[in-house]
Amino acid sequence: MNVEYVAKLARIDLSAQEIETYQNQLGSVLEHMDAIASLNLDGIEPTAHASPVFNVLRKDEIKPSLPVEDALSNAPKKANDLILMPKIVE
Amino acid sequence: MSTAYEPVIGLEVHVQIKTASKMFCGCKNEYGGTPNSHTCPVCLGMPGVLPVPNEEAIRRTIQTGLMLGCDIAQICKFDRKSYFYPDMPKNYQISQYDQPLCNGGGVMLGKFAFPKETQKDDIASSKKVVRLTRIHLEEDVAKSTHFETSSGIDFNRAGTPLMEIVSEADIASPEEAFAYLKTLQQIVQQGGISDADMEKGQLRCDCNVSVRPVGTQKFGTKVEIKNLNSISGVRRALAYEIQRQSRVLSEGGSIRQETRGWDDPAGETFILRTKEDAHDYRYFPDPDLMPMRTDSGLLSEAQARLPELPHQREVRYMNDYGLGDYDANVLSSDLALAAFFEECVQSGAPGKACANLIANELMASVSSDASKLAESPVKAAHIAELAKLLEAQKINSKQGKEVFAEMLVSGKMPAAIVEEKGMSQISDTSALEAIAQQVIDANPGPVADYRSGKVAALNSLKGQAMKLSKGKANPQLIGETLERLLKAP
């Protein structure tokens, strides 16, 4: 595993020291996981839900929204009912 | 000799679905509003919240699929698509990866969907079908406003149900892309799926475009163009990009796989990002959501509300009312217009005459904007009555135009206007014979000319008869009557 690349994907800034530590620790964790690499899993369906039921949906009905003050009450930076971030450039 | 290049185009179209509430929460699905006033813990991605899918959004996606001839999946699911962006509350989007609701299908490009000046080209009449890859359902993201050094985020739009309609790379010109989008827009509007207003972002389009030397099969390197907010903008952006790519290649350069934006005022595309920072979306089935079966009622409910599609209506108008292809297309391309037409013919008015009046006089009076029909003083009853008067030859077409102009001002019914202005045409045989006889008796010269073989003399006699009747004689019939009396022994 390339810890540096994966950490970038996950948007976590890591120091060189952390990269090295995680590289070692996760390397041995992955070795442990190789236990399942040897299993023959041909024809086995994957389980995504312990007890799947279908079509758990809701009716198209409007429910009250939060007051704007509540919606923004935890925002670190806001102005004019907007949540602020450094300028977004794609 | 320089090589000629041809484009290969595929479109990804996002359509917001017109539901009462959002895709995964009960917040109102509404354009605009005070920023962040249509938000709740779910669409803000607060810790601990869970999504619950809106069944109506699923039904409408299935309905869209049916209207476009897609195969509707029997079983499908939602997946998480991970990428970090400030307008994404959870930093993953709930979408559909390998099991979309709809697969396949296609969009037929009708002649009148093409830009006006290209409707005479062969391709416009070829009834080309652009194949669809898939349609899947997902949630829209928030909207950002950009300031000098910061951006402000409004989550009102976050969680709006959104369909992504993906075409095959079947589109061969900017004009076909134009026709494809026009047709798609019309279909989702008429199906009641979406208002599909591009200015409001209810319909958005990303283009994948590459070029290759004419006659070759291998696809060139494709470029994605984003941020297109009008159908004509898509056409312009594609035209520019095709030219750019062709120029680069003919100068010996190569095309990089990249994403570009479209600067409409400047009329050029510009680079947004290159492939090196391409995303790794890390799709996996969303454990918060259960799989869906469409055979449990969702499919049959969508089928039950399938509307007549524009091209089906067009054919019906041509067959049932004998309309020409232009009138049939104009009337079927807009739901309000079609409803107006059908109201006219329901009262027994002749279809062709009604269609003519609507497509020409009425549309001109509202500057071809069907949405203004409701405000016009001219209602379906007016058109129906006027069409009947014309059909029965009570008035001639020139008088018809006069009556229409008067209706537009006063809103009076056509029969009343005809009465008031004393326009009623004389079509009665004995009355016409009396007028004709009087003209023959008073004009021995032209009569003699006619009888000696100068057929043109009839026109002068006809003019005299119209004058005598103060313009009320049916012009065609008075001509026939004169001829008959002159030929009589």
Next chain:
Amino acid sequence: MNPAFENITSLRAKLAARDITPTEVIEALRARCTQVEPSVSAFNHLDWDTALREAATADASLPLGGVPIAIKDVIAVKGQPCTCSSKILKGHTAVYDAGVIERLRSLGAVPVGRCNMDEFAMGSSTENSADGPTRNPWDTSRIPGGSSGGSAACVAAHEAIASLGSDTGGSIRQPAALCGCVGLKPTYGRVSRYGLVAFASSLDQIGPFTKTVRDAATLLGAISGRDPRDCTSLDQPVPDYTASLEQGVKGLRIGVPKEYFIEGMDKDVEQTTRQALDQLAKLGAELVDISLPHTNYALSSYYIIAPAEASANLARFDGVRYGARVPDGKDVLDVYSRTRALGFGNEVKRRIILGTYVLSSGYYDAYYLRAQKVRTLIRKDFEEAWKKCDIIATPTTPTPAFKLGEKTGDPIQMYLSDVFTIAVNMAGLCGLSLPCGFVQRDSTDLPLGLQFIGKAFDEATLLRASHAYEQSTEWHTRRPVL
């Protein structure tokens, strides 16, 4: 008696008879916390003023009227902090009540305190907390287990009458065992997850920590049932779990899986568990040897599935809409990367990276998809077992509570503490741990737990067997000296 030492059932009797008021109960807990909290550190946050205000208006005639329940800091209570013991949520106040909190309130209960935990429920010792570790009430040099260590310790230390925790791979049962209380992980879909900050969505479940099995039955009944805001909560009838408690274990077939009693296991754990099984046999249960052949693969597949889901679930902690944000972020990427670097602790970072990796392009099939298939095999193991038995009994943990710092440097050793509890989550079944004896370490008595595993939505049998065992022993009557 000091009201802090009451359990739900005994306290309710006194509240209903007006022998005590809800306010007096809160005052008693406050006094107890003042006394023992400095040495236990079970709570991240205690707001006695709010508790007293809510107790003052509590309707004592309701089924849980006036009963304070401590809440793990991962379950949203409107107006209270909800930090998941993470720096990234410092200062975050929940703007809504979780489904379970709504249910508790409607029955008259008062949510009190925010229980310490491993950050975002990732850990087995409650050492991964931005608020510092919680200590085991039986020996404060030892860990209380995790991730719901605070929820277990506060009940064991009688700082709370009962509490709620969450269990993704053993996070209720393992600390319950190590702290000597009752901990129940309900069947997946039994209890609403709405308002539970997600760690691994397909495995997480909220459940009670109590002093007695009867209390566990009461509290489970209170929080169970379908919630339309959680698609994974199932529409299954909620029985009165207290009604069948006295039915005993006569004729009950208890499966004993050989994979849970292996060469080299802790002798004390093995002996204590065997004694508990003998006791159950004496009570009339029939012990049946069974096999759960894929047990060894549960841990590996769990450490693929849980981090994978977590990597997406924790992506929302980015400093945009709530929580901490680095003040000087120069652009969006910088805000994200440094906020998350400073906000998350080591274990959380490790698991996010692991989870991101197993889902990333080219690795999904080799890891995530295979792990989901292993999950199918684990489920099938249990389906086979249910042909032979009604319930399964195992040790809850491989060892008694270990020392603080003993395993923090070695993630795999830490992960192995959940080796007996993980399969239950992978199969979506219910599990319960209750005290089954004490072992001595450094001349101190440490509790051990017996785990019962039940069929999906058959918590009633789990509770009935547990009650029969509990009532025939005295383990649950012991109190740590603090």
